[in-house]
Amino acid sequence: MTDRDRLVQLISDLAVVRGRVTLSSGEEADYYVDLRRVTLHHDAGPLVGRVMLTMLDNAGIEFEAAGGLTMGADPVATAMMHQAAAQQRALDAFVVRKKQKDYGMGRQVEGPDIAGRKVVVLEDTSTTGESALTAVEAVRAAGGDIRAVAVIVDRDTGAAERITRQAGVPYLYAFSKTDLGL
Structure with missing residues (x-):
C-alpha cells in the first residue's frame, strides 16, 4: 500500500465525522473532517509529511520553509519538516499567529x-480559504516569498x-472530498 493510499484510509477512518456540524467559516455541513485526529496520530502524522512533500x-x-495559521497548519508543517x-533535506517550519503579538518581539510569524x-x-483542510489567506497576508508582511x-x-x-x-499563487491539495467518498 502506498503512503497516499494508507493516508486516505486513515483520514476516512479517523477524521471523517458524519452529521450536521457548523464549520469555522460559520457554514453548516453534513460532515466534518477533523484532521487533527490524523496529523497528530502516530501512524498518520509521518504519512502526512511524506504525502505533502511528494505532492509539492x-x-x-x-x-525552504512551510507553515500556516495556527493550529491546523502546525502539525502539518512539523510533519513535513x-x-x-529523514530525507537529508533542509526544511524549516513556521507558525502564523492569528494576530501579531503586542509584547516580546511583536511577531506574527514565529520560527526561523x-x-x-x-x-x-x-492548512489541514479548507472550506472558504480564510485561514490560508490570513496566513498569506502575514507571511507576505514578514517578507516570505510564497510559492x-x-x-x-x-x-x-x-x-x-x-x-x-486573491493570493495569486497555486493552490494544491492532496485529497478531495471525492477521494474520501464525501
Whole structure:
C-alpha cells in the first residue's frame, strides 16, 4: 500500500465525522473532517509529511520553509519538516499567529526568519480559504516569498478559486472530498 493510499484510509477512518456540524467559516455541513485526529496520530502524522512533500515536489514547487495559521497548519508543517530531515533535506517550519503579538518581539510569524525565503503556506483542510489567506497576508508582511498554498483535504467549496484569485499563487491539495467518498 502506498503512503497516499494508507493516508486516505486513515483520514476516512479517523477524521471523517458524519452529521450536521457548523464549520469555522460559520457554514453548516453534513460532515466534518477533523484532521487533527490524523496529523497528530502516530501512524498518520509521518504519512502526512511524506504525502505533502511528494505532492509539492511533483508540482515542481521549490520551497525552504512551510507553515500556516495556527493550529491546523502546525502539525502539518512539523510533519513535513521531520520527513524532510529523514530525507537529508533542509526544511524549516513556521507558525502564523492569528494576530501579531503586542509584547516580546511583536511577531506574527514565529520560527526561523522567512524574509526573502521561498515558502509554502499550509492548512489541514479548507472550506472558504480564510485561514490560508490570513496566513498569506502575514507571511507576505514578514517578507516570505510564497510559492503555493497547500492543504491536505480540499472540501471543494470555493477555497481553491478564492485563494488562487486573491493570493495569486497555486493552490494544491492532496485529497478531495471525492477521494474520501464525501
